[in-house]
Amino acid sequence: MRAVRSALAALVAAVLLTVSAMAPAVAAPAAVRAVRGGPEVTAIEVAPGVRLRAEVHAPAGPGPHPLVVMPAPFPYPAAHQDPAARRLAAAGYVVVGYRPRGLPGSGGAFGMAGPRDVADASAVISWALARTPADARRVGLYGTAYGAGIGLLAASEDRRVRAVAALGGWVDLLDGLYGGGTRRRAHPLFRAAARPGAVRPDPEVRRALREYAEHPDPTPAFRSFARARSPITHLDRLNAHAPAVLLAHTWSATVESPNRNGRYFSRLRTAKRLEYRRDDHATEAPPASAERWFDRHLRGRPGGPGTEPPVFLEARGRPPGHPGEHYDDLWATASANHVPPLEPRTGPDPVIHTGPDRGPHADAPSPGHGTAALWRTSPDPRPRRLRGIPALRTRVTPSAAEGTLVARLYDLAPTGTATLVTHAPYSFAHRAPRTPFEASFDLFATVYDLPAGHRLALVVTGTDPLYVARNPPGATLALNSAATGLALPVR
Numbered sequence: 001m002r003a004v005r006s007a008l009a010a011l012v013a014a015v016l017l018t019v020s021a022m023a024p025a026v027a028a029p030a031a032v033r034a035v036r037g038g039p040e041v042t043a044i045e046v047a048p049g050v051r052l053r054a055e056v057h058a059p060a061g062p063g064p065h066p067l068v069v070m071p072a073p074f075p076y077p078a079a080h081q082d083p084a085a086r087r088l089a090a091a092g093y094v095v096v097g098y099r100p101r102g103l104p105g106s107g108g109a110f111g112m113a114g115p116r117d118v119a120d121a122s123a124v125i126s127w128a129l130a131r132t133p134a135d136a137r138r139v140g141l142y143g144t145a146y147g148a149g150i151g152l153l154a155a156s157e158d159r160r161v162r163a164v165a166a167l168g169g170w171v172d173l174l175d176g177l178y179g180g181g182t183r184r185r186a187h188p189l190f191r192a193a194a195r196p197g198a199v200r201p202d203p204e205v206r207r208a209l210r211e212y213a214e215h216p217d218p219t220p221a222f223r224s225f226a227r228a229r230s231p232i233t234h235l236d237r238l239n240a241h242a243p244a245v246l247l248a249h250t251w252s253a254t255v256e257s258p259n260r261n262g263r264y265f266s267r268l269r270t271a272k273r274l275e276y277r278r279d280d281h282a283t284e285a286p287p288a289s290a291e292r293w294f295d296r297h298l299r300g301r302p303g304g305p306g307t308e309p310p311v312f313l314e315a316r317g318r319p320p321g322h323p324g325e326h327y328d329d330l331w332a333t334a335s336a337n338h339v340p341p342l343e344p345r346t347g348p349d350p351v352i353h354t355g356p357d358r359g360p361h362a363d364a365p366s367p368g369h370g371t372a373a374l375w376r377t378s379p380d381p382r383p384r385r386l387r388g389i390p391a392l393r394t395r396v397t398p399s400a401a402e403g404t405l406v407a408r409l410y411d412l413a414p415t416g417t418a419t420l421v422t423h424a425p426y427s428f429a430h431r432a433p434r435t436p437f438e439a440s441f442d443l444f445a446t447v448y449d450l451p452a453g454h455r456l457a458l459v460v461t462g463t464d465p466l467y468v469a470r471n472p473p474g475a476t477l478a479l480n481s482a483a484t485g486l487a488l489p490v491r
Contacts, residue, residue, distance in 0.1 A: 039055035039056055039057045039082075039085065039097075040055070040056045041053070041054070041055055042054050042055075042056060044098060044123070044124055044127045046101070046108075046119070046120045046123040046124065046127075047108070047116070047119075047120075047123075049107065050101060050107045050108040051106065051107050052098045052099060052100065052101060052106040052107070052108075052120065052124070053098065053099045053105035053106045054096055054097065054098040054099075054124070055082075055085065055096075055097045055098075056094075056095070056096050056128075056132060057085050057086060057088070057089035057093075057094070057095040057096075057097075058089065058094045058095075058132055058133060059089050059090070059091075059092045059093065059094070061092075061133075062133060063094070063133025063134065063135065064133055064134060064135035064136075064138075065092055065093055065094045065133055065134060065135060066092070066093050066094070066134070066135055066138035066139075066140065066294065066298040066299055067093065067094045067095075067096070067125070067128055067129065067132070067134035067135065067138065067139050067140065068088050068093045068094070068095045068096075068140045068141070068142050068294060068298075069095075069096050069097075069098070069121065069124050069125055069128060069139070069140070069141055069142070070084070070085060070095060070096065070097040070098070070141075070142045070143065070147060071097075071098060071100050071117075071121060071141070071143045071146070071147035071150040071151060071154075072097060072098065072099045072100065072103065072146075072147055073143070073144040073145035073146045073147045073148075074103055074145070074146050074199065080144070081097050081142075081144065081147075082097075084142065084290075085097050087291065088142075088291060088294070091291060091295070092299075093140075093294065093298075094128065094132045094133060094134040096124060096127075096128045096132070098120075098124050100117050100120060100146070100147075100150060101116065101117065101120060102199045102200045102201065102202070103199055108200075109200050109201060109202035109203075109205075110199035110200055110201045110202060110205060111202050111204065111205060112189060112201075112205050112208070112229060113146065113149045113150050113153055113229045114202070114204065114205075114228065114229060115228065117150055117153075118150065118153045118154050118157055119157075121141065121150055121151070121153075121154035121158070122154060122157065122158045122160075125139055125158065125160060125161075136160060137162075138162060138298040138299070139160045139161050139162055139163075139298075140161065140162065140163040140164065140165070140294050140297075140298050141154055141155055141161055141163075141164045141165070142164075142165045142290065142294075143165070143166055143167065143169065144167045144168055144169075145167070145168045145169060145188065145255070146169075146189065147169075148166035148167055148168055148169025148170075149166075149169040149170050149173075149229070149231065151164050151165075151166050151169070152164060152166050152169060152171070152231035152238070152245070153229070153231055153234060155238055155241065155243045155245070156231065156234035156235070156237040156238040156241065157234070157237065158241075159241050161241070161243045162243050162244065162297060162298060163243055163244040163245075163246075163293060163294055163297040163298050164243050164244070164245050164246065165246045165248070165290040165293055165294065166245070166246065166247050166248070167248045167249075167290070168248065168249060168250070168253055168255060169231075169247075169255065170189075170230070170231075170255045170256045171230065171231045171232045171256060171260060171261055171264040172230045172231075172232045172256065172260050172264070173189075173226040173227075173229050173230045174218060174223060174226035174227060174230060175256060175257070175260045176255055176256040176257075176260075177212065177218075177226065178217075178218050179256075179257060179260070179425075180424055180425040180426050180427060180441065181217075181425075181426065181427035181428065181429075182404055182425035182426070182427040182467045182468065182469075182470070183212065183216065183467065183468040184466060184467060184468070185465065185466055185467055185468050186465070186466055187255070188255055189255075204225065207221070207225075208221075208222055208225045208226075216402075216427075216429075216468070216470055217429070231264070232260075232263075232264050235264065235267055235268070238268075238270070239267075239268065239269040239270060242269075242270040242271075243270060244270060244271035244272070244293065244296075244297035245268055245270060245271070245272045245273075246272075246273045246275070246289065246290060246293045247261060247264075247265060247272075247273070247274045247275070248274075248275040248277070248289070248290070249261060249274075249275065249276050249277075250276065250277050250278065251276055251277070251278060251316055251446065251447070257424075257444045257445070258276060258330070258444055258445040258446075259389055259442060259444060259445050261274070261330075262274070262329075262330035262331060262445060265311075265329075265330060266329060266330070266331065271297060272310055273289070273293065273310045273311075273312070274310060274311045274312070274330060275289065275311075275312045275313075276312075276313050276314065276447065277314045277324075278314045278315075278316055289312075308326050309326035309327055309328050310328065310329075311326065311327040311328065311329060311330050311332075311333075312324050312325070312326055313325050313326075313327065313330075313333065313447045314447070315385070315447045315448060315449050316421070316446065316447060316448045316449070317411060317419070317421075317448045317449040317450060317451070318449050325447070330388075330445065331388065333387035333388050333447065333489070333491060334387045334388040334489030334490060334491055335490070335491050336489075336490055336491075337487045337488065337489060337490070338384065338487075338488045338489075338490045339485060339486065339487050339488070340377040340378075340380075340456060340486060340488065341377065341378070342375035342376070342377060342458060342481070342484060342485065342486065343375060343376050343377070343378065347481075349478055349479060349480050349481050350373035350374075350460075350478070350479050350481065351370065351476050351477070351478045351479075352370065352371065352372060352373055352405075352460065352461065352462050352476060352477040352478075352479065353370040353371055353462075353476055354371070354403070354404075354462030354463060354469065354471035354474075354475050354476070354477065371461060371462070371463075372459050372460060372461040373459070373460045373461075373479050374457065374458070374459050375457070375458045375481070375484065376412065376455050376456070376457050376458075377455050377456045377457075378455065379414070379453050379454065379455050380450065380452060380453070380454060380455070380456075381452060381453070382452050383449060383450060383451055383452045384449075384450040384488070384490055385449055385450075385490055385491045386421065386446055386447070386448040386449070386450060386488055386489065386490060387447055387489055387490065387491040388445055388446075388489030389442045389443065389444075389445045389489060390409060390422060390442070390443040390446070390486060390487065390488050390489065391440065391441075391442050391443070391486070391487040392407050392424075392440070392441060392442075392443060392458075392484075392485075392486055393438070393439070393440040393483070393484070393485050393487075394438075394439050394440075394460070394479050394480065394483055394484040394485075395436050395437070395438055395439070395479065395480035395483035395484070396428075396436065396437055396438075396439050396477055396478070396479060396480075397434060397435065397436040397437075397477075397478040397479075397480075398428070398431055398433060398434075398475065398476075398477055398478075399433055399434060399474075399475050399476045399477075400433055400471070400472045400475045401429065401430060401431050401432070401433055402427070402428060402429040402430070402431070402470045402471075402472070403427065403428060403431075403462065403469075403470055403471045403472075403475055403477055404425060404426070404427040404428075404462060404463070404467065404469040404470045404471055405425070405426045405427075405439065405460055405461070405462065405477065406423065406424070406425045406426075406460070406461050406462070406463065406464040406467060406469075407423060407424055407425075407426070407441075407443060407458065407459070407460050408420060408422075408423040408458070408459045408460075408461070409421045409422050409423065409443060409456060409457070409458055409459075409486070410456065410457040410458075410459065411448070411450055411451075411454055411455075411456065411457075412454060412455040412456065412457040413451075413454055414453055414454070418457060421446055421448045421450075421456070422443045422444045422445070422446040422448070423443060423444065423464075424441060424442065424443040424444050425464065425466075425467045426439060426441045427469075427470045428470075429470065436478075436480065438483070456486075456488075458484075458486060460479060462475070462477055
């Protein structure tokens with residue numbers, strides 16, 4: 001644990017070194033003309049002495065045009081959202097993209113989607129309505145990653161927002177950082193904040209980073225910090241304002257688990273759509289459905305998202321180009337539970353010696369040198385459509401009072417090639433050493449097609465590069481094979 005604390009302390013030190021990297025602000029003009037082929041670069045004063053760099057795209061014609069405000073992501077290049085902005089402007093939207101405070105080119109300090117960042121989004125909307133041919137009755141927010149989180153939070157506070165497209169964002173920062181009782185080592189927000197020159201963190205963010213590095217469990221102050229920046233905390237206000245909400249994600253995203261996104265989506269009481277795709281979709285050009293979402297909800301055009309079931313899923317394990325599936329809810333994807341027998345059930349129970357691990361994308365599952373436990377199913381004579389949240393149960397006898405398990409489920413082909421289907425961490429504390437206890441936890445939701453003749457392989461380890469494990473040096477974790485089982489949602 002001392003090594004972990006040292007590594008996290010080094011990360012925090014790197015963050016604090018960025019505070020002195022102050023980028024100059026751009027002078028703000030008195031007004032912005034309609035741009036033909038734009039963008040026009042300007043600066044928007046959102047608070048005394050705080051100006052945000054902005055790029056304005058406006059379509060031809062006098063307007064008024066629907067408005068889309070785009071808080072920028074990070075750590076992507078400044079021009080990351082230009083293709084989306086140009087596409088929307090060409091389709092008839094006024095688009096104002098801006099870099100949130102604390103990012104290069106903008107003034108102020110980075111608040112990690114704090115209250116000032118939310119207020120800034122509203123200030124940019126007001127600025128755009130006053131300085132561009134934008135229609136106050138047709139306002140949308142479009143964001144990727146960091147911008148997606150700001151967009152959802154701002155829509156919860158600003159009644160003028162009628163539609164949101166949030167790509168690859170988060171809904172619960174506390175779950176994203178501590179889900180399964182396990183700290184994330186590589187959460188994109190915290191990792192990017194540690195890059196020298198990437199951001200200028202404000203004092204509250206600096207304190208939160210220190211607490212995250214020092215405490216395996218969230219402190220009350222950190223809980224308050226994370227909840228204030230979590231759209232799920234403000235969901236009642238969002239439902240009251242009733243903007244149309246599009247959430248787009250990828251199965252490989254590490255910002256937040258689909259389990260939490262699905263619960264948030266289920267509680268939305270407004271026009272809504274949830275998409276999960278195979279690739280790093282949210283970090284590339286925007287999906288066509290984002291533009292169609294705005295066309296439907298800001299311009300009243302028929303067709304597109306909103307006329308079909310609200311959940312769209314691309315199955316992993318299928319060849320590229322295979323059509324996706326539509327459902328009424330993320331939890332309506334499965335029709336039964338499949339409980340496959342795991343082998344071996346005989347012989348000595350596996351004992352995991354916690355230590356270095358190959359990571360979640362290893363080519364083949366292997367118990368190698370006692371650092372992992374491995375179970376396989378028999379080859380399945382028919383294909384299985386996994387749809388939903390797999391559940392794992394086991395009995396653990398730890399050598400120490402605290403520890404971490406990481407479970408991974410693989411598709412194991414007859415050739416021996418393994419493909420990661422899903423995984424999840426599970427940490428415990430305050431247990432009696434050498435005393436068994438029952439551990440039951442959910443893996444991350446997945447949509448995966450297992451071909452006929454393939455096996456499933458369950459690998460349980462004590463460490464993973466994505467997570468900060470709680471296993472003391474030299475600790476062991478004994479697992480009871482007879483008490484270990486999987487419940488797989490299938491369709």
